[in-house]
Amino acid sequence: MLEGKKIVVVMPAYNAEKTLEKTYNEIPKDVVDEILVTDDHSRDATVEVAKRLGLEVYLHEKNRGYGGNQKTCYRKALEKNADIIIMLHPDYQYPPKLITAMAGLICSEMFDVVLGSRILGGYATKGGMPLYKYFSNRILTFIENFILGLKLSEYHTGYRAFSRKVLLSLPILENSDDFVFDNQIIAQAGFYGYRIGEITAPSKYAKESSSISFKRSVIYGIGVIWTTIQFLLQKLNLAKFRIFNPDGKKIL
Numbered sequence: 001m002l003e004g005k006k007i008v009v010v011m012p013a014y015n016a017e018k019t020l021e022k023t024y025n026e027i028p029k030d031v032v033d034e035i036l037v038t039d040d041h042s043r044d045a046t047v048e049v050a051k052r053l054g055l056e057v058y059l060h061e062k063n064r065g066y067g068g069n070q071k072t073c074y075r076k077a078l079e080k081n082a083d084i085i086i087m088l089h090p091d092y093q094y095p096p097k098l099i100t101a102m103a104g105l106i107c108s109e110m111f112d113v114v115l116g117s118r119i120l121g122g123y124a125t126k127g128g129m130p131l132y133k134y135f136s137n138r139i140l141t142f143i144e145n146f147i148l149g150l151k152l153s154e155y156h157t158g159y160r161a162f163s164r165k166v167l168l169s170l171p172i173l174e175n176s177d178d179f180v181f182d183n184q185i186i187a188q189a190g191f192y193g194y195r196i197g198e199i200t201a202p203s204k205y206a207k208e209s210s211s212i213s214f215k216r217s218v219i220y221g222i223g224v225i226w227t228t229i230q231f232l233l234q235k236l237n238l239a240k241f242r243i244f245n246p247d248g249k250k251i252l
């Protein structure tokens with residue numbers, strides 16, 4: 001609990017047996033009320049490790065993808081009456097110790113979404129982010145800031161906190177089950193005028209914390225451009241897309 005608000009951490013897991021425990025150990029248990037793991041049909045011992053740690057685990061019978069995994073995460077967290085939901089990757093890439101600070105920004109009621117930025121403060125390349133990812137991140141961020149009218153340091157971090165209201169109101173189930181989900185949800189939050197804050201989150205790029213191939217990154221990049229074009233067309237009333245439809249499918 002933080003200021004009377006229930007804090008739930010969700011960990012979308014896929015083959016995270018080597019890093020789940022280290023990540024879990026650093027979660028500030030004094031403020032976090034519940035920790036949920038959703039396993040996207042991992043081929044390793046992720047589920048066994050999560051159960052040994054006493055965590056609540058939800059299983060996908062088949063692999064749905066990273067976006068599909070987040071949909072399960074958010075549904076479970078909302079069903080548990082979470083007021084603030086924080087997504088933390090179980091690959092030990094992002095610092096769990098910042099959960100309290102991120103939840104605090106939402107608690108202040110000045111922000112609806114808080115992103116843990118790897119770019120702010122220049123920690124991305126120090127943490128080992130591959131240069132091609134760094135430069136594509138900067139270019140895509142520049143384009144998105146221009147079109148979406150936000151001023152974010154990046155849109156591609158996997159470390160995020162949401163208020164209950166945001167996750168209930170956005171048509172999240174219209175989003176992709178793949179990685180571009182991450183970009184669609186920020187575009188939706190921007191589209192509906194939710195306030196997005198950022199915090200510096202130094203990240204690590206160890207072998208176990210990054211598995212996305214060059215090809216998957218290119219597919220993600222194309223998805224980001226398409227999301228941005230959809231945003232623009234919808235804003236200009238030139239077309240309508242399901243991800244921005246206020247009557248689109250919601251989590252609950």
Ligand SMILES: Nc1nc2c(ncn2[C@@H]2O[C@H](COP(=O)(O)OP(=O)(O)O)[C@@H](O)[C@H]2O)c(=O)[nH]1
Pocket residue numbers: 012013014015016040063064065066067069089090091093158209210211212
């Ligand atoms: N559900 C699901 N998650 C995946 C898959 N591949 C990677 N992930 C998860 O997506 C997140 C981001 O992937 P990662 O390889 O760490 O990307 P990077 O850190 O940005 O280089 C991690 O939490 C992974 O566990 C997949 O095929 N399915």
Ligand SMILES: [Mg+2]
Pocket residue numbers: 089091093209210211
């Ligand atoms: Mg990672």
